[in-house]
Amino acid sequence: MTDEAPAQPDDLPEQLRIRREKRARLLDEGFDPYPVELPRTHTLAEIRRAHSDLPPDTSTGEVVGITGRVMFVRNTGKLCFATLVEGDGTELQAMLSLNNVGSDSLSAWKADVDLGDHVFVHGEVITSRRGELSVLADEWRMAAKSLRPLPVAHKALNEETRIRQRYVDLILRPQARDTVRTRAGVTRALRDSFHERGFIEVETPMLQTLHGGATARPFVTHSNAMGMDLYLRIAPELFLKRCVVGGIEKVFEINRNFRNEGSDSSHSPEFAMLEFYQAYATYDSMAVLTRELVQEAADAVFGTREVTLADGTPYDLSGEWTSLTMYGSLSDALGEEITPNTPAEALHKHAEARDLEVDPKLGHGKLVEELWEHLVGQHLVAPTFVRDFPVETSPLTRQHRTEPGVAEKWDLYVRGFELATGYSELVDPVVERERLVDQAKLRATGDDEAMRLDEDFLRALEYGMPPSGGVGMGVDRLLMALTGLGIRETILFPLVRPE
RNA sequence: GGGCCGUUAGCUCAAUUGGUAGAGCUGCGGACUUUUAAUCCGUAGGUUCUGGGUUCGAGCCCCAGGCGGCCCA
Numbered sequence: 001m002t003d004e005a006p007a008q009p010d011d012l013p014e015q016l017r018i019r020r021e022k023r024a025r026l027l028d029e030g031f032d033p034y035p036v037e038l039p040r041t042h043t044l045a046e047i048r049r050a051h052s053d054l055p056p057d058t059s060t061g062e063v064v065g066i067t068g069r070v071m072f073v074r075n076t077g078k079l080c081f082a083t084l085v086e087g088d089g090t091e092l093q094a095m096l097s098l099n100n101v102g103s104d105s106l107s108a109w110k111a112d113v114d115l116g117d118h119v120f121v122h123g124e125v126i127t128s129r130r131g132e133l134s135v136l137a138d139e140w141r142m143a144a145k146s147l148r149p150l151p152v153a154h155k156a157l158n159e160e161t162r163i164r165q166r167y168v169d170l171i172l173r174p175q176a177r178d179t180v181r182t183r184a185g186v187t188r189a190l191r192d193s194f195h196e197r198g199f200i201e202v203e204t205p206m207l208q209t210l211h212g213g214a215t216a217r218p219f220v221t222h223s224n225a226m227g228m229d230l231y232l233r234i235a236p237e238l239f240l241k242r243c244v245v246g247g248i249e250k251v252f253e254i255n256r257n258f259r260n261e262g263s264d265s266s267h268s269p270e271f272a273m274l275e276f277y278q279a280y281a282t283y284d285s286m287a288v289l290t291r292e293l294v295q296e297a298a299d300a301v302f303g304t305r306e307v308t309l310a311d312g313t314p315y316d317l318s319g320e321w322t323s324l325t326m327y328g329s330l331s332d333a334l335g336e337e338i339t340p341n342t343p344a345e346a347l348h349k350h351a352e353a354r355d356l357e358v359d360p361k362l363g364h365g366k367l368v369e370e371l372w373e374h375l376v377g378q379h380l381v382a383p384t385f386v387r388d389f390p391v392e393t394s395p396l397t398r399q400h401r402t403e404p405g406v407a408e409k410w411d412l413y414v415r416g417f418e419l420a421t422g423y424s425e426l427v428d429p430v431v432e433r434e435r436l437v438d439q440a441k442l443r444a445t446g447d448d449e450a451m452r453l454d455e456d457f458l459r460a461l462e463y464g465m466p467p468s469g470g471v472g473m474g475v476d477r478l479l480m481a482l483t484g485l486g487i488r489e490t491i492l493f494p495l496v497r498p499e
Numbered sequence: 500g501g502g503c504c505g506u507u508a509g510c511u512c513a514a515u516u517g518g519u520a521g522a523g524c525u526g527c528g529g530a531c532u533u534u535u536a537a538u539c540c541g542u543a544g545g546u547u548c549u550g551g552g553u554u555c556g557a558g559c560c561c562c563a564g565g566c567g568g569c570c571c572a
Contacts, residue, residue: 014544015509015526057533072536079532097532115525129533151510152524154536158511160567262500265569357572497566 019147022112026142029108033145038120041065044084044092047125048133056131065122066135067143068092069171071153075110081134084119089174093134094121100138109140116146116171163488164496175310179489182301183479187254189300190274190475193293199250199276204239206232206256212457213237213396215449217260219269232258235472236275237396238457241425244277244468245460252276254475265486266417269495272475277425281469283408286422287385290412290471291321294383294419298482309484315415317482321383326372327406329386333375338368340390340405347371365390380413395435395451397423412473414481420473427468429461 012020026033042050042064051060068084071091075081078098085091098106100123113119123137151157153172162169162176169176191201209228211218213235223230236253243251257273278286298305298317305318331337334350347367351358358370368390377386388406391399397407408424426432436458442450479490488494 013509018526072534074534074537075531076534076537077531079534081534081537083535093535095533099532128535130535132533132535134533149509149525152536153510155511155524158567161510499566 015149016147019114019145019149022114023145023147026112026145031142033142035141035143038067038141038143039065039122040067040120043090044068044086045088045090047092047135048090051125051127051133054127054131054133056127057129058127060125062125063123063138064125064135065120066092066094067118067120068094069146070113070115070117070119071150073113073115078106080106080109081128082113082119084121087177089177093128093132094119094123094137094140095126095128095134096121096137096140100136101140105140112142112145114146114149116148116150118143118146160496163494164499166493176489179479179483179485180492182483183490183492185301186297186479186482187272187475189297190254190293192300193296194250194252194276197250197289199252199278200248202240202243202248202251202253203255204233204236204243204253206258208233210452210454212452212454214257214259215393215451217448219258219260234259236273237470237472238454240275240277240470241465241468242457242460244279245463245465249279249466250277263488263495265488266477266480268476268487268491271477271487271491274473274475274478275471277468277470279466279468282467283387283410283422283424283469286469286471287323287410287412290420290422290473291383293473294478294481297478301482307482311484313484315481315484317383321385321412323385323387323410324376325388326368326386326390327388329376330368330372334371340364342368363392365393369393377411377413377418378416381415383419384413385410386413392438394423395439396426396432398426398428399431414477415484417477417480418474419477419481420471422469422471425465425468425470427461427465429458432461433458 023033044066047064047066054060066084068086070082071085072083073080080096082094082096083091084094096106096109101109120141120143121135121137122139123135126134126136128134151161151168151172157169157172162173166176170180194201207221207230209230211231211234213233214237216234218234219232220229221232222228235257236255240251240253252274254272254274256270258270261267261269263269278289281289295305295317298307306314306316309315327338327340338347342364344362344364344367347364348358348360350371351367354375356371356374358367362370372386387410388400388403389397389409389411391397391405391407394407394409397409400406400408410422411418412420412422426435436451436453439451440453443452476487476490479485480487483490
């Protein structure tokens with residue numbers, strides 16, 4: 001007798017112990033609770049499709065073998081009903097009668113089958129007297145015994161359990177299943193849209209010796225073989241630009257980024273990112289392409305650009321989307337003109353006047369963005385492009401062709417959050433080096449989100465990158481925009497602390 | 500990082516001022532050959548997140564911690 005022994009069946013909660021006993025009893029009686037193969041002839045959906053309009057109390061003469069998870073059981077003395085469900089949520093009723101399966105088999109059904117078990121049922125397709133399409137069993141077998149009771153099907157599971165045990169969420173909640181399919185439909189639609197336009201999909205490194213392409217803290221890991229630290233990428237940008245240098249003039253990547261930050265309703269430490277670049281495009285043409293991508297995804301998944309969000313409210317993604325400028329809309333919000341020449345002190349006073357706490361060390365560019373986000377961005381509901389950002393916070397973006405002090409960069413806002421960002425890319429290697437040297441200085445003063453100077457990236461630019469447009473769009477956020485769900489619902493298995 | 504709220508049976512939730520921890524569903528036993536979250540009768544199920552403290556007595560009050568949610572930075 002040892003204290004360290006793993007939990008014995010006797011120590012388990014009653015309902016878990018009983019299911020283990022049922023499993024053991026099946027084995028004792030010579031029935032495999034987890035058989036390798038079962039003679040399934042039809043999916044439940046196939047039977048529903050083939051017999052969609054049978055009147056009540058009909059016998060079809062068609063004999064089938066079906067499988068499904070038992071979600072409801074209604075046992076009576078000599079006639080048992082069970083609702084079977086398959087993975088996509090299709091339900092079909094199984095009926096087991098004393099006359100057709102015999103008393104031993106019917107008793108075994110009542111004794112051994114629990115909610116959540118996978119079962120195989122062989123029999124004739126019929127409708128019950130109430131008209132329910134059913135398979136009237138002449139034989140049943142356990143397909144996979146479930147050892148854990150399912151949570152009550154008609155009460156909402158709490159959010160933590162839904163995320164920690166997504167498999168249970170998927171079993172119980174149709175919307176959890178729908179979200180998986182919607183997400184797959186969206187990534188497929190994105191790829192289709194790119195392929196139709198002649199873009200090539202690439203996969204660039206996630207393990208990087210130098211992180212770059214965004215301002216964010218990276219996750220650091222270590223390569224034993226190389227004897228050096230490596231970074232999980234915070235963005236694919238610098239590699240995709242190397243692709244454009246190399247002549248892949250329409251290129252995209254859909255893959256994971258990692259940022260060493262906390263999570264909330266719109267942030268996750270790992271998130272799916274779409275980036276795409278096109279030679280001889282500008283931030284104007286890329287804005288059009290971005291809108292088309294979102295609209296085509298809505299078409300493909302929902303068949304409409306006027307989508308319905310999870311809370312039932314409509315959201316219109318159709319037509320042209322409005323544009324405004326960052327400085328212009330911020331000036332309107334403050335009631336005073338703000339330009340790239342407005343001193344940081346004046347911006348700090350505006351922040352103070354509005355009880356917006358900001359780091360006193362922030363310079364002009366970050367202050368403008370903070371103020372704009374707070375006063376304008378988070379209130380934008382309809383899809384809106386906000387254009388022409390401060391140059392100093394946009395180190396990879398080309399200076400505006402006519403407006404001094406701003407960069408040809410837009411952010412796309414949807415329902416108050418940033419969905420995508422687009423640039424006319426900075427391709428002059430000399431200017432790019434100056435910008436990255438400035439970032440390195442910021443880094444030296446303690447800004448650990450500032451960019452690193454990537455000599456190989458600069459070398460690539462020195463070979464000549466054609467004028468290009470580029471866009472990054474959060475795929476999880478695209479799902480949020482289309483469905484109204486939080487980011488932790490759009491990600492199948494979000495990061496959670498261990499229990 | 501800060502503030503607030505939550506954490507109780509397999510699941511969803513109660514529990515008055517600090518005084519024997521309850522319900523529904525689930526489970527278990529029984530009845531029932533047309534049910535639809537079947538119904539009816541009976542019955543079991545608890546380290547109240549963890550560790551300290553106050554008290555005659557703590558699910559409840561105090562301290563520290565874990566996990567989660569919301570708001571703020």
